Amino acid sequence: xxxxxxxxxxxxxxxxxxxxxxxxxxxxxxxxxxxxxxxxxxxxxxxxxxxxxxxxxxxxxxxxxxxxxxxxxxxxxxxxxxxxxxxxxxxxxxxxxxxxxxxxxxxxxxxxxxxxxxxxxxxxxxxxxxxxxxxxxxxxxxxxxxxxxxxxx
Numbered sequence: 001x002x003x004x005x006x007x008x009x010x011x012x013x014x015x016x017x018x019x020x021x022x023x024x025x026x027x028x029x030x031x032x033x034x035x036x037x038x039x040x041x042x043x044x045x046x047x048x049x050x051x052x053x054x055x056x057x058x059x060x061x062x063x064x065x066x067x068x069x070x071x072x073x074x075x076x077x078x079x080x081x082x083x084x085x086x087x088x089x090x091x092x093x094x095x096x097x098x099x100x101x102x103x104x105x106x107x108x109x110x111x112x113x114x115x116x117x118x119x120x121x122x123x124x125x126x127x128x129x130x131x132x133x134x135x136x137x138x139x140x141x142x143x144x145x146x147x148x149x150x151x152x153x
Contacts, residue, residue: 007066014063018055023048 023044030040056064079087 005070007063007070011060011063011067014060015052015056019048019052022051 026044026047027040030043031037035043
């Protein structure tokens with residue numbers, strides 16, 4: 001096995017052959033003994049699976065170890081800063097939390113804090129601040145409308 005790819009190809013092809021050859025032989029034997037095709041297929045599949053697992057455990061230890069080592073090497077390869085940031089973003093999206101980029105940027109992670117932080121900037125207007133306050137406030141809607149006056153409606 002020269003490369004991890006050839007180890008995977010060898011291991012996969014041999015596993016398929018260890019299943020397909022016994023399956024075909026047992027299926028044909030079942031048909032020659034005048035069993036129904038469905039019964040022959042089920043019996044052949046079960047016996048071929050048992051034979052395949054046995055042969056694989058006995059004869060394919062080196063290709064399996066090489067394939068396993070290639071998985072380990074691939075999983076623990078040198079990762080760039082971009083890879084790490086991407087993995088953090090994916091993990092945060094799956095968890096529903098802020099990414100490490102949000103935590104390090106100095107910006108608040110949640111929308112309510114962002115709205116409060118940007119409401120004091122020169123670019124934001126009173127209407128934007130009112131809209132941000134309306135979406136993030138715990139005040140019931142009728143009281144919010146009265147407090148904002150005519151521009152909030």
